[in-house]
Amino acid sequence: MAPAKHVAEVPCCGPLVEHALDEADAVALAAVFAALGDPVRLRILSIIASQDETCSCNLEGPLAKSQPTISHHTAKLAAAGLISGERRGRWMWWRVVPEQLAALQACLAVVDPSRTVDPSGLDGVGPLEPAQGDG
Amino acid sequence: MAPAKHVAEVPCCGPLVEHALDEADAVALAAVFAALGDPVRLRILSIIASQDETCSCNLEGPLAKSQPTISHHTAKLAAAGLISGERRGRWMWWRVVPEQLAALQACLAVVDPSRTVDPSGLDGVGPLEPAQGDG
DNA sequence: CCTTTACATTGATGATCGTCGATGGTCATT
DNA sequence: AATGACCATCGACGATCATCAATGTAAAGG
Numbered sequence: 001m002a003p004a005k006h007v008a009e010v011p012c013c014g015p016l017v018e019h020a021l022d023e024a025d026a027v028a029l030a031a032v033f034a035a036l037g038d039p040v041r042l043r044i045l046s047i048i049a050s051q052d053e054t055c056s057c058n059l060e061g062p063l064a065k066s067q068p069t070i071s072h073h074t075a076k077l078a079a080a081g082l083i084s085g086e087r088r089g090r091w092m093w094w095r096v097v098p099e100q101l102a103a104l105q106a107c108l109a110v111v112d113p114s115r116t117v118d119p120s121g122l123d124g125v126g127p128l129e130p131a132q133g134d135g
Numbered sequence: 136m137a138p139a140k141h142v143a144e145v146p147c148c149g150p151l152v153e154h155a156l157d158e159a160d161a162v163a164l165a166a167v168f169a170a171l172g173d174p175v176r177l178r179i180l181s182i183i184a185s186q187d188e189t190c191s192c193n194l195e196g197p198l199a200k201s202q203p204t205i206s207h208h209t210a211k212l213a214a215a216g217l218i219s220g221e222r223r224g225r226w227m228w229w230r231v232v233p234e235q236l237a238a239l240q241a242c243l244a245v246v247d248p249s250r251t252v253d254p255s256g257l258d259g260v261g262p263l264e265p266a267q268g269d270g
Numbered sequence: 271c272c273t274t275t276a277c278a279t280t281g282a283t284g285a286t287c288g289t290c291g292a293t294g295g296t297c298a299t300t
Numbered sequence: 301a302a303t304g305a306c307c308a309t310c311g312a313c314g315a316t317c318a319t320c321a322a323t324g325t326a327a328a329g330g
Contacts, residue, residue, distance in 0.1 A: 021181040026174035037169030039161035046156040069289055090297055090306050105243045110233040204319055206278055225276050225327050
């Protein structure tokens, strides 16, 4: 089958705080985030990103998933444009697409200080404050 | 009873390329990304982020969704720690949690340029056109 | 206290997703 | 050519999700 599956694009090249997202853009962007919304895929991406290239056969072991499941998840990540696969002999080698991750980062950019946001609230914004209130 | 809900935290304070994600961390992180994996929630977050505070009543109109649906989505975003709600009189006011977005950004941090990323293979993949002035 | 307004919750339904077993195709080896 | 190894796809099942109608709960006003 042709590997020319539709690769999801990140439509929001700027922070989403600038303006309300269009519906079409929201659908496209949500598809990319949805690809990250699974623990198995997140671990796959993590494993691939931690190395230069990763063979599919190296994913089944650590993730304790069957081969079709791994293939399914890698296909989803590839459709989201987060990884790109290359076939070397019998093995499939995956690598991350840094540009796509960078694009997601841009979408998650919070409002800059120049914007009219109460500075007192953003002053102490640094690491993650353990503000969990379950108790 | 609403505040008793467990607010998801981003366990991965560093880039996920550093090492393979643990399963528990992957589950927690995936929950946050899954909250962003829906177009409606993405638009809700966008609308809230584009303003200082947003009333729930201002969301049903632009999104063309029923009130329970909006409430459901805002609750999910709040459970993911992406927004935080405050009740002022009869209205519910939502605002983003910049720390959580910043934490997600950190997780999406790609490997720094010093690492060996072959740009030749990424030349033709670039969905991101740098020509995005947006202004 | 009662009415109105606004948000949260419940129950139900249709759709999507994650997972696996089975099958087919492609490449390397013999 | 035959065999084995490896990956993608298909079909199916169970689980989760998104959505809405109806109802409950909390706050503001007379």
